[in-house]
Amino acid sequence: MSPDAKLVYNANQIAKFFHHRPEAQAVSDTADHLKKYWDPRMRHHIVKLLRQGAEGFDPIVKKAVTDIAVDFKDHHLHPSAPEGEE
Numbered sequence: 400m401s402p403d404a405k406l407v408y409n410a411n412q413i414a415k416f417f418h419h420r421p422e423a424q425a426v427s428d429t430a431d432h433l434k435k436y437w438d439p440r441m442r443h444h445i446v447k448l449l450r451q452g453a454e455g456f457d458p459i460v461k462k463a464v465t466d467i468a469v470d471f472k473d474h475h476l477h478p479s480a481p482e483g484e485e
Contacts, residue, residue: 406445407455414459429463
């Protein structure tokens with residue numbers, strides 16, 4: 400498994416743990432976990448993967464990663480930012 404695929408897999412596993420909760424709560428809890436326990440470099444990289452259209456993201460993870468992206472001091476990493484602004 401590539402490092403990128405492993406990162407997506409790990410994020411999906413976190414979301415899977417919260418799937419029994421209402422969607423908004425699952426997204427919030429997944430984002431909270433990523434913020435608390437993932438190194439900033441990992442968070443930046445998963446944002447980049449989502450922005451580049453990487454496959455395999457759980458829908459909860461997509462929303463959680465979008466949420467954590469707006470928390471970065473460098474907002475240009477937000478998934479909706481135009482390509483080339485890294």
